[in-house]
Structures are given as C-alpha cells and as structure tokens.
Amino acid sequence: MPYKYFSMLAKLCSVMLVISAAIILTQGLIPLVGSHPENDFIYKSKVGIQIFSQVIFTYCSLVIGLLLANRSRIVWYIAISLIIIICITNIIFWTNYTILYYYLITLALLLISRKAFDLDLFVSYIFLFVFGFLIFALIYGTIGTYLFRIDFTGINSIYDALYFTIVTYSTVGYGDISPKTVFAKFFVISMIIIGLVVFATSITVIAYNINRHLKKVLNHLNKGRLGMTNHIVLIGCGIFTKILIERYIKDKINFLVIDTDKNLDYEKQLLIDNNRLIIASYHGNNDSLIKAQAELAAKIIIAHDTDEASILATMNTREYLESKNQPNTPEIIVRILYFENISKAKRAGADEIIAPHVLAAEQILKRK
Incomplete structure (x- = not known):
C-alpha cells in the first residue's frame, strides 16, 4: 500500500465509523426512544439495556471515529475492539441488521487499512472538551429527559427533550417544561452540574483558542515581529x-x-x-x-x-x-x-x- 494514500485511508475509515454512529442514532436509538412507553421503568427492562448500550456506543463510535483521522495505532486497536463489541451486542440485544451491516463494512475497511495507522496517539485538549464532552452533555440531557418524560410537564417528543436540555444548559429557564417529581428534580440537578462543568470549560477553551488565533493574525500583520524591546x-x-x-x-x-x-x-x-x-x-x-x-x-x-x-x-x-x-x-x-x-x-x-x-x-x- 503506497504511503501517500495512508492519510486518505485513515480519513475514509474515520468517516465510515462516524456514519456508523449516525446509523445507530437514526436507525436504532431515536426510533427506540420514540416508541418507549411512558410507564416502563427503563432500568428494569430489556429496552432500557438497548437504549443505554446504544447511547454509549453512539458516543464512543463518534469520538473514536473522529480520532481515527490522526492515524493513531492505539486508536485503531480501540476502534477494532469497539466494533467487535458492538456487533456482538447487536446480535444479542438489538438484532438490527442495518447497524450490523455498516459496522462490518467499517471493520473490513479498518483491517484492510491497518498499515495506514502507524503514528503515536495525540488527543487535542480542545477536541476533548469542546466537542467530546459537549456531545456527551447533549445526549445525556436529551435522551434522559425524554425517557423520564412522565416525571416532567410539557415533554411530548424527543424535540421537546432537546429543547429543554438546551434551555437548561443555557440557564434561560422559560418554565414551560419543568420537573414534577423528586426523581426528575435530581436528574435536572445532574444536568446542571454536567452543564456547568462542560460548558464553562468549553467556553474557556474556545476563548483561549480564539485569543491564540488572533495573536497569530496580529503576528502575521506585523510580519512576525513579537514587539519586544530591550530584551x-x-x-x-x-x-x-x-x-x-x-x-x-x-x-x-x-x-x-x-x-x-x-x-x-x-x-x-x-x-x-x-x-x-x-x-x-x-x-x-x-x-x-x-x-x-x-x-x-x-x-x-x-x-x-x-x-x-x-x-x-x-x-x-x-x-x-x-x-x-x-x-x-x-x-x-x-x-x-x-x-x-x-x-x-x-x-x-x-x-x-x-x-x-x-x-x-x-x-x-x-x-x-
């Protein structure tokens, strides 16, 4: 395999795993959550296991898929292991052959392209906090709120849950949706704690990154001069x-x-x-x-x-x-x-x- 194609192959594998994550979300998780009855206790049912596992695997597939573009050998091993676990879980609990089909194709592509993943692991701090944890916070709030919608007033669809999640994280609080049980109140408290940590950190990192890029722009305008004297x-x-x-x-x-x-x-x-x-x-x-x-x-x-x-x-x-x-x-x-x-x-x-x-x-x- 020519070395010049390694980067392209790594990006192709990255795209395929991200698409597979989207397939779990659209073909498995969202329909499953939408058909989940209000009176079903999620933590006691087989549907609860399916929903919980699909949330975890959607998130992991998305993050690992994006990291694959860096051609890390360690991430390649993690991706292979993750896909095998997802396929086994699918056969035992989900029986969704569309998801299985996409993940098997991604697995085959990763195995064929194994030589392209020959670099050390490098994970960007900005990537972890701004993207990874932000997506986690949104999934946690949206899926959790909708599954426990019987404990809230005003939540009738997954879109209501997403709306409530964003409103809660932004600390706006219109009051049209609110918790009505002790359990729901504690769940909202957990959302607020996650939101404060994730969004406060994300804003700090984004501000730092913008400041760094502005310095680069000003540095370029000054032809690289760093503006020191008597140094x-x-x-x-x-x-x-x-x-x-x-x-x-x-x-x-x-x-x-x-x-x-x-x-x-x-x-x-x-x-x-x-x-x-x-x-x-x-x-x-x-x-x-x-x-x-x-x-x-x-x-x-x-x-x-x-x-x-x-x-x-x-x-x-x-x-x-x-x-x-x-x-x-x-x-x-x-x-x-x-x-x-x-x-x-x-x-x-x-x-x-x-x-x-x-x-x-x-x-x-x-x-x-």
Missing part, C-alpha cells in the same frame, strides 16, 4: 541556554529564543505557547532576527551546540545588525567550546567571548 535574544537552545532561561524567568526578564531544531520537547513547547521561541531555517537566519527584533535587544547571546554553528550565527547576526545602520547596536556574546575557535568568533563579529571549558581547564591547571 535578551538567545540563539541556540542547549543546556547553557536553558540555565539562562530559568534565571530570566525567575527574574522576570524579557527574552526570546531562536533555534534551528524543529523537534519540540516539553520545554520548547512551553516557550512556543508563551511566544518566546522562534524556529529558524538555518543559523543566523535573517527572518528569525527580524521577528525577534534583534536590533532592539539589550544583548544577543549565541550558544549553539557546536562552535561552527555559533560562529556562523555570529557572522550572520553581525551582518544583520550592521544593515540596520543604528548608532547603538546590542552586544553580541558568544559561547565557544574550544580555545582555537575564540579568535574566529572575534573575527565573525562577537563583542565578548565566553569559553567555560577553557576557563575550567585553566582553573584546574592553576591548582597545585
């Missing part, structure tokens, strides 16, 4: 730089980091989230210096993992600063590892050289 620019993100970063954060000193390594670890991701890391395409890249507004910095510290990279970055940084024709330019401080490279860094444009290994060796040699 520290750190070029290279090694152990030496990380020690400085810890101190700058503690002392609340403004700084920006420029690095060429595109592999993000936890610490680098935090820097990106706080607009403190710029990924450059090469050492001393002019675009990254423009974004960092290096000419307005208090000082520029260059400390790559190798002297060659540090010297190249120094030369390019010096050329960039000279092109600005400013009366005062920030000091360039360069960390050098080997003694023979100190003079090269000076010629490249460094104002000050720090050679910790050389200094350490000299201190050791001075000791008797």
Whole structure:
C-alpha cells in the first residue's frame, strides 16, 4: 500500500465509523426512544439495556471515529475492539441488521487499512472538551429527559427533550417544561452540574483558542515581529541556554529564543505557547532576527551546540545588525567550546567571548 494514500485511508475509515454512529442514532436509538412507553421503568427492562448500550456506543463510535483521522495505532486497536463489541451486542440485544451491516463494512475497511495507522496517539485538549464532552452533555440531557418524560410537564417528543436540555444548559429557564417529581428534580440537578462543568470549560477553551488565533493574525500583520524591546535574544537552545532561561524567568526578564531544531520537547513547547521561541531555517537566519527584533535587544547571546554553528550565527547576526545602520547596536556574546575557535568568533563579529571549558581547564591547571 503506497504511503501517500495512508492519510486518505485513515480519513475514509474515520468517516465510515462516524456514519456508523449516525446509523445507530437514526436507525436504532431515536426510533427506540420514540416508541418507549411512558410507564416502563427503563432500568428494569430489556429496552432500557438497548437504549443505554446504544447511547454509549453512539458516543464512543463518534469520538473514536473522529480520532481515527490522526492515524493513531492505539486508536485503531480501540476502534477494532469497539466494533467487535458492538456487533456482538447487536446480535444479542438489538438484532438490527442495518447497524450490523455498516459496522462490518467499517471493520473490513479498518483491517484492510491497518498499515495506514502507524503514528503515536495525540488527543487535542480542545477536541476533548469542546466537542467530546459537549456531545456527551447533549445526549445525556436529551435522551434522559425524554425517557423520564412522565416525571416532567410539557415533554411530548424527543424535540421537546432537546429543547429543554438546551434551555437548561443555557440557564434561560422559560418554565414551560419543568420537573414534577423528586426523581426528575435530581436528574435536572445532574444536568446542571454536567452543564456547568462542560460548558464553562468549553467556553474557556474556545476563548483561549480564539485569543491564540488572533495573536497569530496580529503576528502575521506585523510580519512576525513579537514587539519586544530591550530584551535578551538567545540563539541556540542547549543546556547553557536553558540555565539562562530559568534565571530570566525567575527574574522576570524579557527574552526570546531562536533555534534551528524543529523537534519540540516539553520545554520548547512551553516557550512556543508563551511566544518566546522562534524556529529558524538555518543559523543566523535573517527572518528569525527580524521577528525577534534583534536590533532592539539589550544583548544577543549565541550558544549553539557546536562552535561552527555559533560562529556562523555570529557572522550572520553581525551582518544583520550592521544593515540596520543604528548608532547603538546590542552586544553580541558568544559561547565557544574550544580555545582555537575564540579568535574566529572575534573575527565573525562577537563583542565578548565566553569559553567555560577553557576557563575550567585553566582553573584546574592553576591548582597545585
């Protein structure tokens, strides 16, 4: 199977499982809930088992189906297991062959496309709270309210239940539908608790996401400039730089980091989230210096993992600063590892050289 088709196959499997979830909802759950008699105690009947299991499997199929698009191997295993369980449950309790037919097709497609799912699991925080829990809250309120409609006044259809759920979650409360038994009141209390948690969290996450995207738009309008002045620019993100970063954060000193390594670890991701890391395409890249507004910095510290990279970055940084024709330019401080490279860094444009290994060796040699 050609690698270029993997993403397309994963998305096809994702669509098929989402469609299968919709089939449970439209061909199984909604007709079953609609025909459920008011006087039947759902928790004591076979119909109750059918409704409960279909609610759970609809939700799980929808969430897992959407996660399949990310080509996660773990999600693929979960999807296979989920489909097998749904098929067995269908044969024992539902006997709905339309649902069985769609899930068997999805199972076959997943097995055929197994090589396409070769990535690690990544679940977005926004996806979980904004979509996953939001759908769960709506299903919980709508299905539950309709099943216990005998305990409410004004609920005659599934649409009334959906309306009451949305009105309750939005805290509007028109009063045309209301609980009339103790059980119904406790159920509404549970809805309110779920609504407060889910919707409050969702709104917070949505607001954060909108704010992040607005920052990106403004950043684009400003051609990527991060708008700092009199700050520290750190070029290279090694152990030496990380020690400085810890101190700058503690002392609340403004700084920006420029690095060429595109592999993000936890610490680098935090820097990106706080607009403190710029990924450059090469050492001393002019675009990254423009974004960092290096000419307005208090000082520029260059400390790559190798002297060659540090010297190249120094030369390019010096050329960039000279092109600005400013009366005062920030000091360039360069960390050098080997003694023979100190003079090269000076010629490249460094104002000050720090050679910790050389200094350490000299201190050791001075000791008797």
